Amino acid sequence: MLDKNMIYFDNAATSFPKPKETIEQANYFIQNIGGNPGRSGHALSLEAARMIFEAREKLANLLHIKDSERVIFTQNGTESLNLAILGLLKEKDHVITTSLEHNSVMRPLTFLQKEKHIDLSIVQCSKNGELDIQRIKKMLKKNTKAVIINHGSNVIGVVQPIGEIKKAIGDITLIADVCQTIGTIPINIEKEHIDILCFSCHKSLYSFQGVGAIYIKEGIELTPLRFGGTGSKSESIEQPSFLPDRYESGTPNTPGIASLLGGLTFIENKGLTGIQNKKRKLTKKIVNGLSRIKEIILYGNHEHETGIPVISFNIKDKLSSDVGYELNKQKVYTRIGLHCSPMAHKTIGTFPQGTVRISPGYFTTEKDISKFLDAVRTMAEK
């Protein structure tokens, strides 16, 4: 049974609880469909394929993408970023990224530095996570292949203007990691002209874990990460060139994609603006509450009120692990440490100790926040 007294503040890792639409859609698939999509001609295989098609269309609709076949399902945000980075960059290419990136960007990049001698430039962001677009422009070289930007920080919640960055870099490919922003901040591919969008679906799109996606603009060719069966062009032993099949070899996580279809229905019903406003309100209440406790060190700048509910703090000289441990005992579930983002913590000055990160979600209540603030206050005053 779900413990009604617990406070789940780790939605930036994965959202919980999930909306009833997520569970119902996945249940429906598991109990009534269950077939392998696009692999056979029987009714259950077809129904499974139709469900994936619907999820893809809804996702394209959310992002204002004209051709839904350019939305590819992956396992998670990390696989999407790996496909973008490993699939795009070739020997000795130059690439620019920021000092706020997650290891799902940094690790493939440092791998390519060793394996393919790529030239990597890292733009230093300010302590509050602000990014100077002019500095990116100055770093551009003749062989710059891509600029990789963390749209919303998983450490301090700062949001970067990806549309403006794309304008500044022109034809160079912009890869945006939108894991923390999709489902909260409106993203419009038609207006912002982002080339590659990478994200997980189990955070603010409310699917089960094990589902991610990538959008690849027409004209961009990535080397696939996986090769194999697609249910199409079966007479050929070569990987198909058409999308989405080119990047979706192997049986997909169909129950997970069913849950995503439910999650996207939930978002449609609530409306993205409503969701963003609700998260904005919750974030503001937490930030205001924490700011009033003098022992609290709050990181980043929350004045912009973007609605990304990611807040990092420490209590004076207490270890973040001790604070997290104490909160856990009181059934407040947070995430402490480096959040897979050592560079971001170096940027904000919290490496290697890290921070306590709290990330409320759509289902967080005002009561949860009051209870959390009381717990922190008591701890701070000890």
Next chain:
Amino acid sequence: MIYYLLFFTTHDVLKAEKVLKKNKVAIELVPVPRNLSSDCGMCIKFDGDISIIKTLLHPSEMDKCLSYDGKDYKPVNL
């Protein structure tokens, strides 16, 4: 006359199915007859006047269209 509409991917088949069903065109999704070669395992079977298909689907969305008289398959230009 019976027609078979062949596509490159399952995604394209389902996209066409959505458009045709929305316009109340009676179609059936069937496995591609084994004596035909296709990129995708599924195709759309349609029994009726092909002009309705011509108005709803663009040839670029499709691999090919074949008519079937019970004996032979013949390519149809959309």
